[in-house]
Amino acid sequence: MSNISKPNDQANAMWGGRFAAGPDAIMQAINASISFDQRLFAQDIRASRAHAAMLAAQDIINDSDAAAIEEGLLTVLSEIEAGKFQFQEALEDIHMNVEARLKEIIGTPAGRLHTARSRNDQVAVDFRLWVRDQCDAVILGIEALMRAFLAQAEAGAGWPMPGFTHLQTAQPVTWGHHMMAYVEMLSRDRSRFQDARKRMNLSPLGAAALAGTSFPIDRQATAAALGFDGPTANSLDSVSDRDFALEFLSASSICAMHLSRFAEELVIWSSAQFRFVLLSDRWTTGSSIMPQKKNPDAAELLRAKLGRILGATVALFTVMKGLPLTYSKDMQEDKEQVFDAADTLMLGLAAMTGMVDDMQAERAALAQAAGSGFSTATDLADWLVRALGQPFRDAHHVTGSLVALAEQKGCDLPDLTLADMQTIHAAITQDVFSVLGVENSINSRISYGGTAPVRVAEQVARWQQVLC
Secondary structure (H helix, E strand, O other), X not given: OOXXXXXXXOOOOOOOHHHOOOXXXXXXXXXXXXXXXXXXXXXXXXXXXXXXXXXXXXXXXXHHHHHHHHHHHHHHHHHHHOOOOOEEHHHOOHHHHHXXXXXXXHOHHXXXXXXXOOHHHHHHHHHHHHXXXXXXXXXXXXXXXXXXHHHHHHHOOOOEEEEEEOOEEEEEEEHHHHHHHHHHHHHHHHHHHHHHHHHHOOEOOOOOOOOOOOOOOOHHHHHHHOOOOOEOOOHHHHHHOXXXXXXXXXXXHHHHHHHHHHHHHHHHHOOXXXXXXXXXXXXXXXXXXXXXXXXXXXXXXXXXXXXXXXXXXXXXHHHHOOOOOOOOHXXXXXXXXHXXXXXXXXXXXXXXXXXXXXXXXXXHHHHHHHOOOOOOHHHHHHHHHHHXXXXXXXXXXXXXXXXXXXXXXXXXXXXXXXXXXXXXXOOOXXXXXXXXXXXXXXXXXXXXXXXXXXXHHHHHHXXXXXXX
C-alpha cells in the first residue's frame, strides 16, 4: 500500500479544540490504526457512497452535494488503487484519511458526508463488508482444495493403504477413502463460513455512535445498496458487536486445524520410513549438507503458520471478553488479528491445494504397508461371528490367539495353514481364507461410508455433483 506520512507539529488529527497541537508522539503511535486499517479503503468508500446517496434520497443533503461527494469518493478510490494516495498517520484511520482527501478535492460538501453517522457505525459496516468478502474468498479456496482431494480420491478409489489408530496399522482402507475423509472435513469448514456469512449479513450503518440518529435516514436502503439482507435491529449492539469477526476466526481455526493435520500426514508420509507419497520439487527443498535429503518444507511451514490463526482467535476473544457496551477503543485491536488470520488461511488453502494436486501416491509402498501389522485380524474376528455364530468377544479372543500364533511363526494371518488355525479353534474351515488378505478386507467394507471401492466411488460422484 502507499507510504504513510508522519505528523508535523501542526497536525491536529482533525480533532481541533484542546488537541489542536496534536497528540504526543507515543499517544499517536498507540492511537493510529491507518498502518493496517487502510485495507478497508474499498469497503469504506463503498459504504460512504451508499450513505451519501441515501442522504440525498431522504432530502437530508441536496443532490448537487451528493453528486460532488460521489465523484470525489470515486477519485479517492482511483488514487488509492493506483498507489498515488498518501496516507497520513496524523489522521488516525482510513475513515479520516478518506474524508480529509475528499475535502481537498470537493471542499465544503465533504463535511456533509458524515451527517447521521459516526465512526462507530462506519467502522462496523466497513469491517463487516471486509469479513463478508473474505468469507466468499475462503469458500472458493476451500472448494478448490476439495476438488484436489476429489481428484486424488477418484484416481485411488481402489488403492490399498493402511488405516491407522494411534498411528499403528489398524485395518486396510483405500487411498480414495482417506482422501475423502478430508473432503468431508472441508465440507464442514465450508458450511461454517457459509453459515457465518448469513448471520453477519446485516448492516450496522445508521446506528450512528450508539443510539441511532434523529435524521430521517433509510437504513433499509443503505443495507440493500451494500448487499445486506437488512439493517441490524439494535443500535447498541450494532456498534459493539464483533461476533462476525469472532465467527470468522473460529471457523478459520477449525479449518486451519484440518489443514495442519494433513500437513502433518504429508510430513510423515514423505519420510524414508513411510514413502507413501512423493512430493514434487515445487513443495520441497534439499539439505545444505546432506545431498540425499528431500525435505517437505512447504508442509512443515504450513503446519507452523496455521498456528497463527489459533493465536489470532484467542487474541480477539481476549480483547472482547471484558468490554462493557458499547464501543471501546480496545476494539481497534480487532482488525490486525483478522487480517493476519485471513491472509494465513488463504495462503494455507492455496499451498495445500498445490501440494494435493502435485503429490503422487506410492502405490507399492501403500499396498505393502496395508497388509502389515495383522491388519486383517478384525476381518477374521467378523468371520468367526458370521460363519461360526460366535459371540464377538469370544471371536476377539480366538483371533488374538491366532495373531500370537502367527507372531510365533513369523508370518501374517493369511500365511497360517488351516491346520494351524484349527489348533486354536477346531471349527474353522477353509472358507476363512476368503476374508483374509487386504483386497478381500477392503472389498468387504460395503456399509455406507465404508472403504469399499464401490462406496468410495459413490462418495466421489456425489461430491463432484455438489461442487460442479
